[in-house]
Amino acid sequence: MDRPPTHPDPRGFLRRGRRPIGVCIGVIGADPAWWLESARRLDEAGYAGIWAWDHFVSRGDRRTPVLECWTTLAMAAASTRRATVGSFVTNVMNRHPAVLARMVATIHVASGGRAVLGIGIGGHPAEHEAYGIDFPDVPERVARLEEAVEVIRALWTGGPVDLPGRFYALEDAVAHPRPEPPPPIVVGGETAAGARLAARIGDGWTGFSDRFETLVGIFDETLAAAGRRREDVVVLLGVQEGWGAGDALRGSPWVEAPIETLETWRARGADGVVVQARTPADVDALVRAAERW
Numbered sequence: 669m670d671r672p673p674t675h676p677d678p679r680g681f682l683r684r685g686r687r688p689i690g691v692c693i694g695v696i697g698a699d700p701a702w703w704l705e706s707a708r709r710l711d712e713a714g715y716a717g718i719w720a721w722d723h724f725v726s727r728g729d730r731r732t733p734v735l736e737c738w739t740t741l742a743m744a745a746a747s748t749r750r751a752t753v754g755s756f757v758t759n760v761m762n763r764h765p766a767v768l769a770r771m772v773a774t775i776h777v778a779s780g781g782r783a784v785l786g787i788g789i790g791g792h793p794a795e796h797e798a799y800g801i802d803f804p805d806v807p808e809r810v811a812r813l814e815e816a817v818e819v820i821r822a823l824w825t826g827g828p829v830d831l832p833g834r835f836y837a838l839e840d841a842v843a844h845p846r847p848e849p850p851p852p853i854v855v856g857g858e859t860a861a862g863a864r865l866a867a868r869i870g871d872g873w874t875g876f877s878d879r880f881e882t883l884v885g886i887f888d889e890t891l892a893a894a895g896r897r898r899e900d901v902v903v904l905l906g907v908q909e910g911w912g913a914g915d916a917l918r919g920s921p922w923v924e925a926p927i928e929t930l931e932t933w934r935a936r937g938a939d940g941v942v943v944q945a946r947t948p949a950d951v952d953a954l955v956r957a958a959e960r961w
Contacts, residue, residue, distance in 0.1 A: 676852040678871040678902040679939055681752035681784050682716050686961055688940035689922075689930060690717025691954060692756045692906075694947075695735040696726045700743075703735060706951045707744040710751065713958035717752035717784070718744050719942055722759050724795040738763075738771050745779035754784030756906070756942055757856035757874065761790050761801055761809065765816035765836055769823040770843055777845040785820070786874060788856035789813050810865060811835070817853055817869050824850040854904060863887040868894055872902030874942070877933075880905055884937040905938035917943070917950045923957040 682688035691710050693703055707718045720740050726732035741753045753775065758768065768785075776783035789809035790796075796803035804812075815833050822829045827842035855870035857863045863883040866873030867890035875883045884903060891898060907922060921929040922943045930941060945951050 676849050676871050678852045678854075678900065681754075681782070681852065682902070682940040684750050684752055684782070685716030686714035686958070687927070687930060688716050689926065690719055690752065690754075690904075690940065690942045691715050691951075692719035692721065692942050692944045693951070694944065695721050695737065695740065696723060696946075697732050698735050699733075700735060700740070702948070703740060704743055704747050706945065706948075707751075708747050709951060709955055710945075711748035713955045714961065715751055715954070715958065716940065717754055717942065718748060719754050719756035719786070720744075722755050722757065722762060723792060724762065725792075725798050727792060727794070730794070730798060738768075738775070741783075742771075742775050745775050745782060748782075750782075752782050752784050753779065754854075755786045757786035757788040757854070759790035759792070760787055760813045760816050761796065761803060765819040766823060766838065766841065766843075768816075769820040772820075772851055773824055773843065773845055773847045776847040776851045781847070781849075781851075783847075783851045784854060785851050786854045786856055787813065787817070788862070810861075813855070813865070814869055817855075820853065821850065852902065854902065856906075857883070859883075860886050864890040867891040867896070867901075870901065872904065872939075874904035874906050876906045876908040878908055880933075880938070881936055888937070903937055903939050905933050905941045907941060907943040916946055917953045920953075923953040926957050927961060 720737045722737040737755050745753045772785050793803050812835050815835050819836050823843040826846035829838045829841045831838040852871040854872040855866035856874050857866050863886045867887045873887050917923050
């Protein structure tokens with residue numbers, strides 16, 4: 669099996685905006701037209717990335733509309749000019765990794781190299797129950813994630829690929845277009861084990877603000893033990909304040925003092941940040957905040 673001819677620039681997507689701040693626009697209860705218009709506005713304002721959650725059903729009422737992550741990101745890539753488009757984060761159980769590899773590669777090439785694959789083991793059993801998707805225990809989901817990343821990277825070489833995996837077997841598999849360089853794969857991990865996994869297999873790691881300072885040390889230690897350099901990976905802070913609330917950014921330091929807040933977190937080990945925007949008021953606040961950068 670050939671290795672990719674080039675490697676992703678793990679931090680390159682952070683330089684697509686005026687500041688290394690991305691925005692995860694909420695997909696739960698969202699109207700597609702509003703979502704895409706918000707992506708366009710945030711791109712024009714200078715945010716580095718547009719991100720989407722990967723959920724099929726709401727954590728509340730299952731009847732609440734939820735936008736599908738990657739089709740929404742494909743439309744966002746066509747509606748924006750500079751910003752990265754990425755998943756925050758894809759549930760490894762929701763799509764076969766060979767299919768996911770083809771989807772992300774197509775968006776990456778079509779957008780001029782602007783895709784980022786955020787991926788994790790998932791954690792919302794209700795959507796698996798609703799859609800009849802397997803939801804094995806954590807050790808198996810971790811094993812599936814490790815193998816899925818191997819499958820995705822192998823297919824991004826273009827193939828042909830033979831991979832007799834435990835969960836995902838490839839035989840004489842080819843995949844085009846071939847992304848050169850391939851998109852970064854950022855592993856989401858909210859626990860010590862997740863941070864260690866990201867350090868071993870990811871081009872980066874994303875962790876939430878409530879445990880970030882503890883987990884980033886674990887990530888760095890594991891990275892060094894694996895013989896990997898910190899400058900060859902990316903660390904993203906996921907801002908968790910108001911997660912699941914209404915206008916989550918009302919009074920937030922990310923709209924009141926975004927540059928000072930960014931520098932504080934960069935000093936704590938983050939290379940970039942992803943803040944959430946759930947409502948029109950959140951998006952308006954972020955656009956106004958960017959005017960003061």
